[in-house]
């Protein structure tokens with residue numbers, strides 16, 4: 001099983017980071033999920049629910065006649081949610097066997113972390129019903145940009161370190177950009193693609209996520225040799241400073257459908 005980069009992050013800090021992700025991105029994800037028409041009675045699968053906000057939203061939407069399975073390598077933040085219509089499973093999605101097939105599968109910021117990503121999308125297909133929807137939301141860290149500010153020197157080094165960390169692990173820092181082709185190759189029909197550049201000021205929701213993730217991944221970024229401690233401190237200070245603007249990365253969200 002491939003290493004997940006936040007595995008060694010302290011529990012309370014990781015929960016804080018996951019809640020920041022939810023605060024920054026849930027509104028967009030929910031708006032996107034609404035487009036599938038998810039409704040009462042549907043069976044849904046959430047891969048990597050993290051702290052569980054989308055899992056809970058899906059549970060409210062499908063109601064008691066429905067089912068929402070959440071599978072995560074680490075379920076400690078969602079175990080308390082277990083109970084109809086939510087079912088929590090601890091484990092790697094790649095090894096999982098489910099007792100039902102699903103009308104909708106969602107995952108956000110999960111596939112990029114999996115070296116077996118070439119196999120993940122074909123593995124997803126057999127767990128879906130004919131005509132089912134898949135909603136994938138993954139980042140592209142290669143789209144981070146500099147804005148010609150003197151402070152950008154450190155920012156640029158950290159952006160390079162983020163990409164290098166992924167490539168050194170055999171992962172693709174631009175993974176989100178590969179989603180449409182991978183889904184089409186696996187037999188899905190793309191129905192919607194939204195690419196969002198996270199151009200934001202310091203202390204904005206996305207900047208808070210990046211500051212927290214940079215603290216968590218400090219040693220991993222240093223190991224790449226692309227950024228030093230001073231760069232990381234400056235990146236975090238910028239991300240907390242409302243006067244500083246940055247293009248942090250992009251998120252590519254895709255809705256695709258299996259033929260009926």
Ligand SMILES: C[S@@+](CC[C@H](N)C(=O)[O-])C[C@H]1O[C@@H](n2cnc3c(N)ncnc32)[C@H](O)[C@@H]1O
Nearest residue numbers: 021048049050071072073074092093108109110
């Ligand atoms: C960056 S977090 C995102 C959490 C949540 N999807 C969100 O966006 O709020 C990634 C989550 O995916 C889980 N994860 C990563 N790879 C996984 C795999 N192969 N199978 C199951 N869970 C996985 C991690 O444990 C973590 O909870």
